[in-house]
Amino acid sequence: MFNADPEDPEAQSASELVPQVSAALDAGDGAQARTLTADLKTPDLADVIELLSPDNRVGLISALGTAFDYEVFSELDETVRNQLSEALPNEFLAKAATELDTDDAAYLIEGLDADDRQAVLDQLPTSDREALERNLEYPEETAGRLMQADFVAVAPFWTVGQVIDHMREAADLPDQFTEFFIVDPTFRVLGSVELSRLLRTKRHVRVDTIMNEDRHVVLASADQEGVARQFERYGLMSAPVVDAQKRLVGVVMFDDVVDVIKEEAEEDMKKLAGVGDESLADSVYETAKSRVPWLVVNLGTAMLGSLVIQQFDATIEQMVALAVLMPVVASMGGNAGTQTMTVTVRALATNKLGPVNAPRVITREALVGLVNGLILSMIIAVVVFLWFGSSKLGAVIGAAMIVNLFAAAVAGILIPLVLDHFDLDPAPASGVFVTFVTDVVGFFAFLGLAAWLLF
């Protein structure tokens, strides 16, 4: 009954089931696959489905039959869900859409082509179809798509007792809710009352005397990342969603945004690495197409580094050890620059870096660059002296290392700051510029100092 271990052994064991489930399905033994997955919780079953091959995903859902919980669709990766909804029959999707909350039903059929989508909608009961069509009118990744259409709203003159009695009798309440809303006759939100507040108040009290008027209201057309940021920032459990006329049209609950909250940090990570919004289920073509542009841009900056090296080809011909060592200087600059840049990009994304503390943080990063440059320059100078037996070469590479790690630190903080200042997203672009700086400065400092001091 209890899952007292936070390392979540259920999730672990669910993944471990996959080879057996896969083997059962390959052998056409649907009953065995059903038995194996019978006790899984919804998110664990979703994990199993994602880890199966595309054919076996459909096979497992067929094998589960009526035991299949449609909520699984809400937990699936978007690409996997879209592939499944294309593969499954429209009757099945219509049944699922009837059972699911509006927002989850919309996720399920949004990936279908127009004909299939209409075929599914046509099979739905009128009220479900209308709610779903309204939801699908909002663009993807907006609050209108995230929200569920069921909520409790009452007039300001109702008493606590009336609200409690209403909730006991009403048939169409949402499955889970933590607050209800007070609206005027045109459905504008006047305030909200948390259920815990309702329960602590005497029956005869009017709800408008206990309502919280200072609510975070979300526009249905608002971008979901902005909504997630508000939830996170203000510790919200749920938020009312209003249309352009400020009328209450739905509620976004915490569990609808938790994935968005997580993805926001993940997105910056992927952008820094030059990876788009890709899924493990994407095809080779889609993946290659999304990754090539960033590689081509980096090819351009790498060739600019080559141009710098070319200026010193005569020097390299005189002493080929320079060619042996020059990538070390450039790559250490790249590594140190990436450290500073990553910290800066996250600080900007989380509002921790602004005009007032920027000078202080820039100074700190520059000093860290100098300190780390000194430490690494001593190590490399000693190693190079022992390796090539030249104290002069050791001194040159040590000096170049200090210069490049200082440049890396300054570039690592200034480039994201400047991009952000011009309202450009610093995550995808910073890396290209920082590597460019550390390549050019690294090669120029090392080869330039060598040409000047060694011959």
Next chain:
Amino acid sequence: MFNADPEDPEAQSASELVPQVSAALDAGDGAQARTLTADLKTPDLADVIELLSPDNRVGLISALGTAFDYEVFSELDETVRNQLSEALPNEFLAKAATELDTDDAAYLIEGLDADDRQAVLDQLPTSDREALERNLEYPEETAGRLMQADFVAVAPFWTVGQVIDHMREAADLPDQFTEFFIVDPTFRVLGSVELSRLLRTKRHVRVDTIMNEDRHVVLASADQEGVARQFERYGLMSAPVVDAQKRLVGVVMFDDVVDVIKEEAEEDMKKLAGVGDESLADSVYETAKSRVPWLVVNLGTAMLGSLVIQQFDATIEQMVALAVLMPVVASMGGNAGTQTMTVTVRALATNKLGPVNAPRVITREALVGLVNGLILSMIIAVVVFLWFGSSKLGAVIGAAMIVNLFAAAVAGILIPLVLDHFDLDPAPASGVFVTFVTDVVGFFAFLGLAAWLLF
């Protein structure tokens, strides 16, 4: 009253206030600083404080006096909070600790040295002090620290009506709660009831007939990241916390874990870049100390790349253009490897990659590596032919590019998978190994092919 814009202009304008607040504090005009920040919501005031200089942070809190909302401490970056709690008088901290929830009070004083901490604790009312001491007995970053000690627990034979009447009368209820617990006489959790369920049920019904027995229970000693993963995975609003004897001791609420959820993804990002759990408020010494080890390890792998180059020093002496171009091959491999590695590390962290789908994903990545290698090799071959006038050199660098991008893709997926298989965290270590592979393969393929084909 309403904040209908999801881009959160309040947060924006809060940051924009900082220069004015800073100037007012520098001029000793506390009244002006107070006026400027009077209307800020708690998280926005926390942002302003973080962006101020350390002296002005204390200055602003003094200027705000009784208008200062102690909840601000809960929103602050840990390092800033610790610096502030050291700088503020113990009487002030004791006042704050009395007002705050147990978990937030613990965050406030956990950074103090033992003497100061005891001095604060001694000034607290007995019940607050005992709750806080109990909380502080749990190690940092555990559920025991995250939880609040206030909750509602009733016996299984109570009726819905009794619970509602109890909640109306009880004085010591938590500020915000969404469910209550059913416990046996030894305080073991039998189940829970959501408030929305309670409200929809008739007064005479016994609570044990409507309780949810299939609860996620969290051990007080459990790591907070595991707790956050459960909240995220199962869409929890709150979770009961039990001690080693399975007795209910507290509740973790959604808003306590939302930061942990977010930090988990952020941590992987920082680990990939070789950055520890650092804060913008850390000193130069702390920052340099945390970043140097990763740089030293990378220095080691970069020097191994140099060893490869050295094997071909005679070849480079014959044709210095090789030295000009070789960093391009290595750095493109590094970039492509980083793309694959980032996707793999995130897939592993989110349970999307397991033994069954690994062969499929490895094949896909290898093919993507080949496709991207082909595209980039064509570009570089043409550029090098035009630049150096040698079609042979163009062919050699093109071939080396294909080899290295293929190696980068395979290393980018296999290295995190192998590390994960041996229960090592793939995020911090993968980058070092991947760069090592792409450096060695890049230099070896390009210089080796050149030595073989060009002379």
